Amino acid sequence: MRTLYSYLLLIILAVTFTSCEQQQTQERQHHAVPGVSATEILVGSSLPLSGHASYLGRQTLRGAMAYIKHVNEDGGVFGRTIHVIAEDDGYDPPRCLANTQKLIIDDNVFALFCYVGTPTTVKIIPLVDEAQIPLVGSFTGANALREPYNRYIINIRASYYQETAAAVEHLVEDLDFTDIAVFYQYDAYGFDGLKGTELALKEYDLAPVARGTYVRGTQDVEDGMQKIIDSDAQAVVMIGTYAPCAKFIRLATEQRPDLVFYVVSFVGADEIARILSPQNQSVVIMSQVVPPPDLPESRTLLWGAVEYSDLLKRYFPTDQPNTVGLEGFINAKVLVEGLRRCGPDLTRERFINAVDSIKNYSLGIANTLSFGPNQHQGLERVYFTRLYDGKFVLITDWSKIKSLVRQKERPATKTGQ
Incomplete structure (x- = not known):
């Protein structure tokens, strides 16, 4: 009887030891993977x-x-x-x-x-x-x-290259613009957007008519803005953050109500719309990499x-x-x-x-x-929105934007006046 009891005890101990060893092995495996535990x-x-x-x-x-x-x-x-x-x-x-x-x-x-x-x-x-x-x-x-x-x-x-390429296509082909300036944050972000815009314009044998900058973390936009105003640009591509871009738009509109503003998605639609307020009548176009979630479309x-x-x-x-x-x-x-x-x-x-x-x-x-072993960008599509009555709405008909732009165009100066 004692021999049977000893045999059963040995089996229980062996099972318990094996179970503990397996648990410790699992814990070691989880610990070996950074940031991963069993729970x-x-x-x-x-x-x-x-x-x-x-x-x-x-x-x-x-x-x-x-x-x-x-x-x-x-x-x-x-x-x-x-x-x-x-x-x-x-x-x-x-x-x-x-x-x-x-x-x-x-x-x-x-x-x-x-x-x-x-x-x-x-x-x-x-x-x-x-x-x-x-x-x-x-x-x-x-x-x-x-x-x-x-x-x-x-x-x-x-990417920003995709955003700016699509924007330039609409500005040139749908709105008939040839004089396009760039206003950008003077850092890696701004340089990336500038290069993307320049590459897109080059496809149409164009180049920026002016370039204006501001320093990241500031709202010192006046010097860069004046360069663009003086260039007589028809539109300005803006690569910045919401506060300086909003200030630029407010100040530039006072001198050039006909100027069209295009901003990349990083600017942040809701925040720049809030700063500009529903009273703003500027033509402000923004690209998005996802559609505005609060719109029926x-x-x-x-x-x-x-x-x-x-x-x-x-x-x-x-x-x-x-x-x-x-x-x-x-x-x-x-x-x-x-x-x-x-x-x-x-x-x-x-x-x-x-x-x-x-x-x-x-x-x-x-x-x-979609992703793949040599393809690590999941989305490709770019959407376009326009600031209207204090919020950005999807652009579905660029001819309407063109009509709006035409209404704001300055009358041509007559010879001798």
């Missing part, structure tokens, strides 16, 4: 939560969190909830660099996510390469994040806009749906889809392979996302 996935973000670009940072983060909170409430991804560590960089490149070092080394995050801005994000490319860490969904169309191809950088939005262009609006209302009830937040929301959907395709055995390399497998992922009738 959680850590991702890190550096973006402007204070300062002159804070609207962009806050809305990008809230849009992303609206979807991540929803996923976490449903049990996460294979039992793991997603935890986002968000650091404020104030749209300052050195702060972004320091934040990213902290996120990678101290916080040991699995991936970087939802960065905002060109001068900040391009600064961290060497860190991304060194750590071989995924960078998913940055709110910037910078070409430096797209060329040369980088396995660890996963872009979702269309968006329900057919992008069903994800409806899902974003519903989840934003649930988790951030005081916020209004906007294009910036919708981008953050789509970034989160790509992050989660990649995690799901990985299965429970999550590593950084498997995650990138999983993102590469996303083909024609539907965001709505006219929008699908």
Whole structure:
């Protein structure tokens, strides 16, 4: 009897030891993957939560969190909830660099996510390469994040080159403009937009008739604006942030009410519309890489806009749906889809392979996302909107914009007068 008892005890001990060993092995495996435990996935973000670009940072983060909170409430991804560590960089490149070092080394995050801005994000490319860490969904169309191809950088939005090329096409072909100026922020973001505009104009044997600049973090637009006014430009391409661009538009309109203003998506539609107020009568055109989520047309262009609006209302009830937040929301959907395709055995390399497998992922009738081993930009389409009665609405007929421009044109000066 004692022998049988001893035998059973040995079996129990052996099973317990094996179970503990398996559990320890699983824990070691989870620990070996940065930012991944049996119950959680850590991702890190550096973006402007204070300062002159804070609207962009806050809305990008809230849009992303609206979807991540929803996923976490449903049990996460294979039992793991997603935890986002968000650091404020104030749209300052050195702060972004320091934040990213902290996120990678101290916080040991699995991936970087939802960065905002060109001068900040391009600064961290060497860190991304060194750590071989995924960078998913940055709110910037910078070409430096797209060329040369980088396995660890996963872009979702269309590029600034694509935005400015489409804008120049409409300005030249639909509005018959030949005299186009460029006003830009004097840093990597502005230079990228300037180059994109110059390349697009070159296709029509044109070049900017004037170039004006301002320093990032300031609203010192007067000198750059006057260069453009003096050039007698018909339209100005603007690559900046919402406050200085709004000031430029207000001041320039006083001298040139006929001048047409085109701004890239990074400017932030809702915020520049708020600053300019519904009384503004300038012709202000903005490109978008997603359609405005609060417009009826968006329900057919992008069903994800409806899902974003519903989840934003649930988790951030005081916020209004906007294009910036919708981008953050789509970034989160790509992050989660990649995690799901990985299965429970999550590593950084498997995650990138999983993102590469996303083909024609539907965001709505006219929008699908696709990636591949040598193709890390998910969306290509550019939309155009016009400031009307205090908000940006979709442009569906450029002939109406042309008629509006013609009404504002200055009468030609008669010879001898």
